[in-house]
Amino acid sequence: MEKQGRLSLFRSEPFFFIQNVIDNITSQVGARENVNELKDIKADSTISDVAKAARVSVATVSRVLNGSGAVSAKTRLRVEEAIRELSFMPNASAKSLRALRTMTIGVIVSDILVSYYAEIIKGIENTANALHYKIIICDAQNQKEKESDYMTLVMNRTVDGIILITPKLTDAELAAYAEKGYAIGLIGRSIDHPLIPCVYTDNVGAAQEAVSHLTIQGHERLAFLSGFADATDSYERLEGYMKALRLAGLPFVPELIENGGFSENGGYDAFHRLMDKGHPFTAVFAANDEMALGIYRACSERGLSIPEDMAVIGVDNNRVSKYITPTLSTVDQPKYSMGALLAEKLIDQLGGNQYADRRSFQVGSKLLVRQSSLFEVKRNRLQQPSSD
Amino acid sequence: MEKQGRLSLFRSEPFFFIQNVIDNITSQVGARENVNELKDIKADSTISDVAKAARVSVATVSRVLNGSGAVSAKTRLRVEEAIRELSFMPNASAKSLRALRTMTIGVIVSDILVSYYAEIIKGIENTANALHYKIIICDAQNQKEKESDYMTLVMNRTVDGIILITPKLTDAELAAYAEKGYAIGLIGRSIDHPLIPCVYTDNVGAAQEAVSHLTIQGHERLAFLSGFADATDSYERLEGYMKALRLAGLPFVPELIENGGFSENGGYDAFHRLMDKGHPFTAVFAANDEMALGIYRACSERGLSIPEDMAVIGVDNNRVSKYITPTLSTVDQPKYSMGALLAEKLIDQLGGNQYADRRSFQVGSKLLVRQSSLFEVKRNRLQQPSSD
DNA sequence: AGCAATGCTGAAAACGATTACAGTTCCCTT
DNA sequence: AAGGGAACTGTAATCGTTTTCAGCATTGCT
Structure with missing residues (x-):
């Protein structure tokens, strides 16, 4: 259904072949003649x-x-x-050298493309900027090792502090950085450390609320799609899922847990694996919306209707969730505010306020009940997105 | 249809009221006792x-x-x-001071949240990082003035160069920066200047292809939703629209042009305005997908079916466009590669390669024909997104 | 043995700002 | 007119690197 246009190369893997890219995607447009009188253009004076x-x-x-x-x-x-x-x-470098600070903070995310991160980043940037700070973006590409690499930024004083969003580093590692005197802050993750400010949501409670919403509607066999095995937020959501089951007096069936790696394809595969296990279920709670989208695709392939045959709930309130048919129930977090808040706290700490009265902030999330988790759903109409 | 959760404050305006935010969205979690022995933790040695x-x-x-x-x-x-x-x-500052460069480049976008920018940023970051550069993100919030403000980063040598993505600054202003010796590069915009590398798509051609696709299917009255009045890309898409009309021997009707400011709500309003003008039309080409989403909503309100009553095509291949019902036809660009390519070119230039053989690169885009612009559309089924 | 070449090392001068300290001017009292 | 204080200004040290230059020791060669 997609008509090919003039060009074939489109991004699919990481960028490794610069010359390749040039050769493939570009057409030269008038190689400009060289200019020689630019040597003497001097922008700076001291x-x-x-x-x-x-x-x-x-x-x-x-x-x-x-x-x-x-x-x-x-x-x-x-x-x-x-x-x-x-x-x-x-000159900024001279100023920084003298002042021993750069007025810059680093932000480490596992993938800029994920809208969850983008929105947090926006909150951080706007706030930081208002406080005369700049932010350096670090895309860790889901690799713990890259996360550590980026930590050198604070160690060599390129930045004054670093904000990590749902990092893969362990609590011990994070604590070690803080105790060496490096300013770090956490978003979407909590840690019990006096030097590390953090802003996070009650993942357990939110997950429990979501799953309870399903059990209340009569579902008795519910599957759970986790993200990365080492992700705390995924783990906490599993905890909430189990709590909700217990609360409803339902048995915990280990076979109904699968790992989808937080990605759409991962969710797609995981759902198929779940279905093939021979443990029937009528609802699935995915640790994020991306995986839920994968579930949609898998359900469609298997001829399952959502929510009649399979109820689905995700987490993150991905932009797509509101527009897809049926609209996807999900858990929303005040992402922008979370970024803004932590930025403000971290910068406050950088300013010397070492003894703030509180460093750890839990913010509320809310369950958005949409069509994918409701029995009576109006369908077969052009979807009119609600205006949340 | 949205059930309210425990908390009411959610982001809607810019962040101005930090204390407010704290008071509203947080619940204190164990104010940690203060620690005193951290004064002597010394992270750095020289x-x-x-x-x-x-x-x-x-x-x-x-x-x-x-x-x-x-x-x-x-x-x-x-x-x-x-x-x-x-x-x-x-120490990075000392190094930079001595070396007269910071190994950092700035990236100015008008809104980080827009996935178009996010994907370009990812391309820039990954490439820059591979070349040992860091990137500072600047969210200009759609304001030309903020764009100029951020240009100080290159002037005070916080960064070695700046990449502007579809900036609002005029050609003359951009040229002035370059001629003062500041390294800048452009994405999504072309400029005829020997010092400014740029990577852009043929907006005119792409728009023409899209609109022609509509005229070929028999549409004779087509509307156009432009973005910002001062946006070159929007203007170029208008040009392509007009070219396609001419090619099809159709009259240009000024009343069928409206401005939607590139936003969903803007598109929604603009579409309603168009409909109320009394100049009937059967298809609309929106300068981006966001506005197209607004059109979907407006159509739904007016009881218009897409594509039967109204064909719609957007630009950008927004993530949502593939998942919405009916799937939205759109123009796709190799965003990641565009970012990667320009980053490579700019850094090359910073490295002293002042006389590169070419600075200006046009990359191809492709029209993705989906359901919203086709007459015979399978509907009333759970949408199974294609895998582009 | 004498000498040049080579290898290794250190002293000191940048890079471009801020700031403590000291020195100068000016004005106002008495 | 002399003295004191405030207002203004300059000198020089400092931030933490890199790099030039020169010096010293070692080696190899004749």
């Missing part, structure tokens, strides 16, 4: 250039720049004129 | 600490660190031991 131009010392220029110390109106004007004239901007 | 420990000069340590110059095996071992012992890491 503070001493300004001092010279204004016939004052560098100290005075610095005072004008930072509004520190007293400077006579006459001198100030001359300096400001010189600054404008030379379009001078103080 | 190169001279290492030198002292190894009983050599700082110059020698530097040589060991960078593999420059000759160092005797015996000394090298001693230095390496000292480095390990002190877990020394060279």
Whole structure:
């Protein structure tokens, strides 16, 4: 159903073959003639250039720049004129070296593309920016090793602190960084450490609420799709799932647990594996929406209707979940605010507020009940997304 | 249909009220007792600490660190031991100050949340990282002024160069930066300047192909939803739309053009405005998928079936477009590769390759024909997304 | 043995800002 | 007019690296 356009190469794997890419996806557009007179274009002037131009010392220029110390109106004007004239901007590296801080924080995520992370990042960026901080984005590509690699940023003082979103590093490793004096903060994960601020949701409770919503509707055999085996949030959701079963007086069937690696394809495969085990079930709780999308596809292949034959609930409130048919029930978190809050806390700590009264914040999530988990669902109509 | 959970505050506006956020979304979790023995935790040691420990000069340590110059095996071992012992890491600011470069590039986007940008960013980050560069993300929040603000990053040497994705700055402004000696690159926009590398798609051609696809199917009155008035890509898509009309011998009706600001709600409003003008039409080409989603909602409200009553085509291949019912026809671009390619080119230029043979790269896009633009559409079934 | 070449090492000068300290000017009292 | 204090300004140290230059020791060669 997809008509091929003019070009064949599209992204599918990581980028390893730069020349390849160039050769494949581009068509040269007028190789511009070279220009030679750019050597002498000098963008920067230093503070001493300004001092010279204004016939004052560098100290005075610095005072004008930072509004520190007293400077006579006459001198100030001359300096400001010189600054404008030379379009001078103080060198950030020099400033950082002297101040021993960079006004930058790093943000480590496992995949920028996942909208869950993107929204948190937005919250972090906006807040950080308002507080005059910049953020360096680190895509760990789901690899724990890359996470560790990126930690060097705080160790070599490229950044003043690092925010990790649902990291793979262990509690012990994280604690070690903090105790060495590196400022780190956590989002979507809690840790009991006096130096590490964190913002997280009650995964257990949320999962329990979601699964209870299913049992209340009469489901007695419910499957669970976990994410990565080493992901705390996935584990906590499993815990909530088990709690809900217990609460409903239902038995825990280990065969009804499968691992889907948080990805759509993973969810798709895992669901098929579940179905083939010979332990029938009528509802499935997926540790995130991506896997739920995979379930949709698998159900479609097996001729199962959602929610009549199979109820589905995910987590994350992925953008797609609201638009797909049937709309997907899911657990939503205030992602933007979570990012904003942690950024504010971490920067506060960087500012020397070492003894904040609290470092650990649990924020609420909410279950969005949509069509995929309700028995009576209006279907066969163009979906009109609700406006949450 | 959305059940309210425990908490009410969810992100809707920019973040301005930090204390507010805290008070609203959090519940305190065990205010940890303060710790006092952290003053003496010293994370960093300097190169001279290492030198002292190894009983050599700082110059020698530097040589060991960078593999420059000759160092005797015996000394090298001693230095390496000292480095390990002190877990020394060279200070990035000092390095940058000395080297006059930061190994960092800035990336300015108008909204991180838009998946189009996120995917480009991923391409940039992965490539930059492979080349030992870091990226600073700048969310301009659709404001031209913020774009300019972020340009200070390259002027004060926080970053070595800046990549702008479909910026609002004018060609003249961009050229001015480049001519002052600041390294900038463009994605999703072309500029005819010898110093500015850019990677872009043929918006005109792609739009023309999309609209022609509609006219070929017999549509004679087609509307166009533009994005921002000042966005080049939106303008180019309008151009393609007009070309396609001309090609099909159809009249251009100015009343059938509306501005939707690239957002879902904007598209929704714009579509309603179009419908109320009294100039009937049977198909609409939206300058991006977000607006197309708004059109879906508006159509649903007006009882219009897609594609029977109204054919719709968008641009961007938003994640949702594949999952919504009916699936949305759209124009796809190799976003990841575009980011990767430009990052590689810009960094190449930073490396001193001032006279690259080409700086301007046009990459192909492809029209994905899905259900929303086809007359005979299978509907009323659970959608099974195709696997593009 | 004398000398050049080589290998290794250290001292010191950058890089571009901030800031403590000291020195100068100016104005106001007495 | 002298003295004191405030206001202003400059000198120089400092942040932590890299790198040039020179010095010393060792080696190899004649």
